[in-house]
Structures are given as structure tokens and as C-alpha cells.
Amino acid sequence: MAAPGRHVGHYIQRNGRFLTNNLEQLFSHRSFGWTPCLRQQAAEAHKEFTETIVIPRKKTWSKEAVLEALASTASRDPTAYNYQFQDDPYLSPRTSTEFKLYSLSQESGRSAAKYFVNGNPKFFTKDFAEPHIPCLMPETVSLRLEEVSEEALKERISLRKVSAAVDMYDQLLQAGTAVSMETTHELLDLVCFYCDKDPVQEGAPQTEEAQEGGEDLKRRRFKIRQTLDSLQWTWKENNNAERIFSALPERDTRCYSALIRGMVKHGAYAKAFSMYTDLLNEKLTADVHIFNALISAASSVRDKYAERWDLIEDLLTQMSQHKVQPNLLTFNSVLKALRRCGSMAKMKSIQTLNEMKALGIDPSLASFDHILSIFYKAASSGQHTTNMLDEIMSELNGSSFTCQDPNDVMFFISAMRICLDTKDLELAYKVQSLVEVGENWRLLGDPFQQSIYYGRFFSLVCGMEHIDVVLKWYKQLIPSLYYPNIQGLKDLLQALDTENRLDLLPQIWKDIRSLGHDNKSDLVEEVLMLMAREKHSPEVQESFAACALSIKGVFSGDRGRTSLEWSTSSLTHITSLLLQANMTQQAWEMLQLFKSKNRVPSEDLLTHFLLVCQSSGSPQRAVDLVQLSAAFCLPATAELAKRTLAEFNLTEEQRAVLSELESLNAETSD
Structure with a gap:
């Protein structure tokens, strides 16, 4: 066309x-x-x-x-769940716990599918996707070359078969076949990266032993397995990497680089520096990757702060002498090591940042995250930290970023934590504006890190903003971006209380139920307390009464859920809310619950109930109330009986009953 x-x-x-x-x-x-x-x-x-x-x-x-x-024409729907949870609306997570379970289940399903596809590629030979999507096609995971050759060794390296690659390399040496230096480099990289262990294949099924037993047994086995894995993935003496390295007739910088980086990755820091000394003795020049690994390990081989910085400075000097050009990861390694250098890190970190800019290397978000961590720890007050963050945000304003360092995803979380600690709302808005630029939101990290970021931002907004702004963010973030925890909802309730907008409590309660937090007794108690604390207009009191009946259903265990334990305060608050809405029959049922749950109603509640009976003209209900008070052996029974006799039109039978209760209670008091 x-x-x-x-x-x-x-x-x-x-x-x-x-x-x-x-x-x-x-x-x-x-x-x-x-x-x-x-x-x-x-x-x-x-x-x-x-x-x-x-x-x-x-x-x-x-x-x-x-x-x-087409994607550019669509925007996020704040009222809908995240797109990754829209396959099955019934299973869409409503709480942070369900969100975690759903995410792990999805990932587990993908891993299982990938394992099946890669294990049975003959069933997935047709590709209907347009454009072609390589990640959806089966990967070659089975070995095809069985003969002893360098090509077979390369195949095992590409498939990450560590043990098989080492065995093939040994067979080649025993057969007298020379292996090229390029293949040897790849083999050393593989063995050092995986610490001489075969990586666990993604989606591999569990053993029968792991599938049997109860939850407690599985949990204990998982912890034991984690401990064993941490021990297995520690660098061991004379492993295959060191053996292959020692048997090489000639060793170049790439060989040393593989071992040094592997030692640093797996905790053998002192051995890495010893290997670096051997490299210098061989009259070789280290590459930038070696220096980056050694700089990141500097704080682990020295105890004093000054000694750590001296070692870092010495490594940087050697880089300059050997004319090794530093890169972004070099300076990020320096800044990360400075986080463990005490108060001297402030001045050195600024020097490092200036050196980066002098060399034309733009800092990444990880660089600024390390700066914030250094200043936040070393600052005697929050003012210095806030000033540093304000300067960083002024420099980053309107910029779009891509991930260049694994630690880039920590910047926004750290920045919002500082804003929350220092109660700086204006700075928090600057951070949020930067997140909304381009695709910077991808650098918030995994879904759990995103939840932490938005939780801190929402808590700050609830504590510092007007209620209308709080509700605007509440609608924008929940549930599409943020599943609020109990603390987040408590912050929202506090904001409603501060701004005298308690009329919104019934609506918030519906959201609490939909988010699955109606099983948290302290949160439910706070909602009841706020509604019952003051008297409002008749319309609001009716909505409060309907909300109270809904909360009563939670305590009764409706919807097949586990019921909450009734407390005296919850019974009192619900009864008061029903009385304020003139729902006498439902309030009387709540008073009966006091007796069945072995809870004692307060005298104020009974007095309130008596006033409602008087206004509604219910003498028999008033007599029943006095009898209920007598059943609880309350000291106020005589006073209630006396007021009922004086203020209600009673029959002779009712008066006789009240007179007997009054005299009996007086004798008991004497």
C-alpha cells in the first residue's frame, strides 16, 4: 500500500x-x-x-x-480491578492477602504451563501468533548432541546444564581435545553464576514427599529447604570453577572476571580480593566488571568506615591508572557501599555524584536512592533529608526513565517513605507526578512494592489533605492500584472524623465489606464507635441504623463467614444506633443478645431505651426493660422502676410487678 x-x-x-x-x-x-x-x-x-x-x-x-x-486511546479505569485479574471476575482479589495468593497462583500456573510446553515441544509446533511471540513458543530444553565435542559442550552451556557441561568439558580434556578460549569463558561464567549447581527448572513438579503431609509439616520442610539452599549456594573451596580455572594453561582477564564476580555474588569476598591480587601478579589488567564487583564487596572485608572508603578509593585509583572507563554500575556500587560508611558518606556521595556528571554519566534512579538512604540515616533532622529529596525531584522533574540498575525500583518507595515521615505533602505530590510521567510507573517494582508505595502516599493524603481530595484519591487508587490494609482504612476513618464527614461511614463500610476487611474486629469497632458517638439528622441516623444491622450480620456470621466475637462495646453501639433511629424492636433484640452473650448493658443504655419507650408510648416494653435490668442485678433497677411507675400509664398488674422489683432491689441494696 x-x-x-x-x-x-x-x-x-x-x-x-x-x-x-x-x-x-x-x-x-x-x-x-x-x-x-x-x-x-x-x-x-x-x-x-x-x-x-x-x-x-x-x-x-x-x-x-x-x-x-489502540492502547494509547485507552486509559486506566479506577473503578475496575487491575487488568491482570480480569480473566475471572469471581476470583478477583479484594484484599491484600487474596491479591498475594492470586498473584502467586498465576505465576505458578505460568510456570507449570511453561514446564509442560518446554518438556513436550512436539505438541506445540504450530505458531498462529501474528506478530510472532518467541516467549510463547517451546524452548529447547532436552539435549540433542550426545557425542563428545565442543558443539555438545556449547549446547549444554546454552541450556544451563551445569553438571552436564562440566562432565562434557572433562571428557573433552581426557580425550585430548582442545577447547577454545571463548567456550571456556562461557563455561566459567555458567559455573560461577550458578555456584556449581544446576538451576531449578521453572515449573518443575514437586516430589511426592513435598506433596504429602499437613500444612505445618510443609512449612517446616520449606524452612529447612531454604536453609539448605542457602548453604548449598555458598561458594565452596576447590569447586569445579576453581578446578577448571587452575587447569587452564593460559588465563586471561575474562577468566579472572568470571571467578571474581562469582565469589562476590556467593559471599566469598576475601577470596575475591585474593584472586584479584593473583590477577595483578600475572601482569593482567582488570576490566570494569571486576572493579564493580570488588567495590560492592569493599564494605564486607573492612570493619572501620575509614578503611572501607580507603579501599574503595584505592580501587578507583587503580581503575584510573589502568585506564578502565567506569560505567553507571561502577558509581552505583560506590554509592551503595557508602551506605555502610557512617557520617562520612554524605560528603563522599556528593563527590561521587559530581564525578559521574563530569564523566557524562547520567545517574539512574538507583543512584538517587542510595543518596537518599545516605542522607536519611546521617541527617540529624528531617529538614536536611527533605531538602536533598526536593533538589533531586527538581532535577528529575518531567523525566522519563528506563531500568538500568536492579535497584532502580527502590527509589519511589524510599522517596515516599521520607515524605510520609516528614509529613511533606507537596513533595509527595512531586514524587507522584514523576511516577505518572511516561512509563515511570513500571519502576515502582513488583505489585507488592507498588502496594507499599501507594499505601504510604494514601496515608499521607489522609493525614494532610482536605476530605474532598482524600476521597478523590480514594476513588482513583482503590481497587485498581492499591488494596488498602487495616491501617489505610483507619487513616481514612480518621480523616472523615477530622473533617466531620461521618455521614459517609455507611458507604465506606460497604467498601470495607467488599475489600474483605469486615473480619477485623478493631476496624469494625471503630466504625461503630464513630457512628454512635454523636447524634445526627434523622436521615443520617437511618443510614447508620441500616449500617449497624449490616455489621450485626458480620457478628452473626452471615455469608458463610466466621463470625466475630461479640463485645460489650459492639452490642452497646449497635443498640444505641437502632434506638436513635427509633427501631425499638431491633434494639430490644440486641438487649436480649446481652443476656445470651453474658454481657452486661450499661445504665446509660437502659436509660436511653426507657426514654425511647416513653416517646413511643410503649409501657409494656418499659416493664420488660426493668425486668431485664433486674435479671442483670443492676443497681439502677430501682431507679428505672420508680421512673416507669411515675411516667407511664400502667395497668394494676404492671404496677404490681414494678413495685415488687423496686422493693426487692432496695432490699438487695441494703
Whole structure:
């Protein structure tokens, strides 16, 4: 298909010529007095018009262009769950616990599917995807070359078969076959990276032993397995990497680099520096990867802060002497090591940052995260930390980032933690604005880190902003980006209380139920306390009473859930809310619950109930109330009986009952 620009150019050229020709015919008429001079000017204009047309070259669109264009027209729906949970709405997580379980289940399912696909590639030979998606196609995980050859060794290295690759290498040496240095480098990289152990294949099924037994047994076995794995993945003396390295007739910088980085990765820091000394004795020059690994290990081989910095400075000096150009990870390793260098780290970190800029290396988010950590620990007050974060945000304003360091995902969480600790709302908005630039939100980390970030931001907004702004963020973040925990909901309730917007409590209670936090007794008690603390308009009291009945269902264990334990305060609050809405019958049922749950109602509650009976004209209910008070042996029984006798129109039988209760309670008191 021809490019759109070509059609536009032909259209302009054709119509321009048509317009010029028509003008010439028009002005050639006698009435317009067309002259040779005008005719010449028209011809020159036509020539200039046609010569200035530049037809653009054909535009080649990628296969994903249509999908990208469609994606740019859609925005996030704040009322919907995250897109990754929309396959089955019934299973969409509502709480942070369900979110974690769902995410782990999804990942487990992907791993199991990948394991099956890679283990049975013969069943997945057809590819219908357009464009082609390599990650959805089966990978070659089985060995095809069985003969002893360097090609077979390369195959085992590419498939990450550590033990098989080492065995093939030994067979080649025993057969007298020389292995190229390039293949040897790849073998050393593999063995050192996995610490001489075969990596666990993704999605591999568990053993029968791991599948049997109860949950407690599984948990204990998991902890034991974790401990064993941590011991197995520690660098051991004379492992295959060291054996292969020692048997090499010639060793270059790449061989030393593989071992030194592997030793640092797996905790053998002192041995890594010893290996670096051997490299220098061999008159070899270390590469930038070796220096990066040694700098990151400097704080683990020295005890005093000054000694750690001296070692780092010495390594940097050697890099300069050997003309090894540092990269971003070099300076990030320095900044990360400075986090363990005490108060001297503040000055040294600023020097390091200036050195980066002098060399034309742009800091990544990990660089600024290390700076924040250094200043936050060393600052005597939050003011210095806030100033440093403010300067960083001014520098990063409007920038879009890509991940260049694994620690880049920690910056936004650390920045928001500082904003929350220092109660700096304006700075928090700057951090959030940076997250919203481009695809910076991807650098918030995994879903659990995102939940931490948004939880801190929402808590700060609840404590510092007007309630209308709080509710705006509440609707934008929940549940599409953030599953609030109990503390987040308590912060919201406190904001409603501060701004005197308790009329929104029934709506918030519905969200609490939908989010699955209605089984948290302290949160439920706080909602009841806020509703029952003051008296509101009749409309609000009716909504509070309906909410109280809904909460009563939670305590009764509706929806098949485990019921909460009734407390005296919860019974009292629900009864008061029902009385304030003139729901006498439901309030009386709540008083009966006091007796069945062995809880004692307060005298104020009984007095309140008596006033409601008086306003509604219910003398029999008042008599029943006095009898209930007598059943609890409350000291207020005599006073209640006396008031009932004086304020209600009673029958002789009712008066006799109350008189007997009054005299009996008086004798008991005496």
C-alpha cells in the first residue's frame, strides 16, 4: 500500500497545475485585460509552486503499530480491578492477602504451563501468533548432541546444564581435545553464576514427599529447604570453577572476571580480593566488571568506615591508572557501599555524584536512592533529608526513565517513605507526578512494592489533605492500584472524623465489606464507635441504623463467614444506633443478645431505651426493660422502676410487678 504522503503530494501537484491553468484561461479573457507580464508572473508562480513540493519517503510501520495506537486511546479505569485479574471476575482479589495468593497462583500456573510446553515441544509446533511471540513458543530444553565435542559442550552451556557441561568439558580434556578460549569463558561464567549447581527448572513438579503431609509439616520442610539452599549456594573451596580455572594453561582477564564476580555474588569476598591480587601478579589488567564487583564487596572485608572508603578509593585509583572507563554500575556500587560508611558518606556521595556528571554519566534512579538512604540515616533532622529529596525531584522533574540498575525500583518507595515521615505533602505530590510521567510507573517494582508505595502516599493524603481530595484519591487508587490494609482504612476513618464527614461511614463500610476487611474486629469497632458517638439528622441516623444491622450480620456470621466475637462495646453501639433511629424492636433484640452473650448493658443504655419507650408510648416494653435490668442485678433497677411507675400509664398488674422489683432491689441494696 502506498504511503499517505505520496497521495497528498500528487493531489497538491495535480490541483496546483489545474488552478494555475484555469487562472490563465480566466485572465486571458478581454474583460480582465490579461497582459504578457501577468502571464509571465503566473508561469513563474506555477513553476515555483511545483518545485517546492517535497514528497515524503514511504513510511514503514511496525507490526505492533496498530496495537500501540489502540492502547494509547485507552486509559486506566479506577473503578475496575487491575487488568491482570480480569480473566475471572469471581476470583478477583479484594484484599491484600487474596491479591498475594492470586498473584502467586498465576505465576505458578505460568510456570507449570511453561514446564509442560518446554518438556513436550512436539505438541506445540504450530505458531498462529501474528506478530510472532518467541516467549510463547517451546524452548529447547532436552539435549540433542550426545557425542563428545565442543558443539555438545556449547549446547549444554546454552541450556544451563551445569553438571552436564562440566562432565562434557572433562571428557573433552581426557580425550585430548582442545577447547577454545571463548567456550571456556562461557563455561566459567555458567559455573560461577550458578555456584556449581544446576538451576531449578521453572515449573518443575514437586516430589511426592513435598506433596504429602499437613500444612505445618510443609512449612517446616520449606524452612529447612531454604536453609539448605542457602548453604548449598555458598561458594565452596576447590569447586569445579576453581578446578577448571587452575587447569587452564593460559588465563586471561575474562577468566579472572568470571571467578571474581562469582565469589562476590556467593559471599566469598576475601577470596575475591585474593584472586584479584593473583590477577595483578600475572601482569593482567582488570576490566570494569571486576572493579564493580570488588567495590560492592569493599564494605564486607573492612570493619572501620575509614578503611572501607580507603579501599574503595584505592580501587578507583587503580581503575584510573589502568585506564578502565567506569560505567553507571561502577558509581552505583560506590554509592551503595557508602551506605555502610557512617557520617562520612554524605560528603563522599556528593563527590561521587559530581564525578559521574563530569564523566557524562547520567545517574539512574538507583543512584538517587542510595543518596537518599545516605542522607536519611546521617541527617540529624528531617529538614536536611527533605531538602536533598526536593533538589533531586527538581532535577528529575518531567523525566522519563528506563531500568538500568536492579535497584532502580527502590527509589519511589524510599522517596515516599521520607515524605510520609516528614509529613511533606507537596513533595509527595512531586514524587507522584514523576511516577505518572511516561512509563515511570513500571519502576515502582513488583505489585507488592507498588502496594507499599501507594499505601504510604494514601496515608499521607489522609493525614494532610482536605476530605474532598482524600476521597478523590480514594476513588482513583482503590481497587485498581492499591488494596488498602487495616491501617489505610483507619487513616481514612480518621480523616472523615477530622473533617466531620461521618455521614459517609455507611458507604465506606460497604467498601470495607467488599475489600474483605469486615473480619477485623478493631476496624469494625471503630466504625461503630464513630457512628454512635454523636447524634445526627434523622436521615443520617437511618443510614447508620441500616449500617449497624449490616455489621450485626458480620457478628452473626452471615455469608458463610466466621463470625466475630461479640463485645460489650459492639452490642452497646449497635443498640444505641437502632434506638436513635427509633427501631425499638431491633434494639430490644440486641438487649436480649446481652443476656445470651453474658454481657452486661450499661445504665446509660437502659436509660436511653426507657426514654425511647416513653416517646413511643410503649409501657409494656418499659416493664420488660426493668425486668431485664433486674435479671442483670443492676443497681439502677430501682431507679428505672420508680421512673416507669411515675411516667407511664400502667395497668394494676404492671404496677404490681414494678413495685415488687423496686422493693426487692432496695432490699438487695441494703
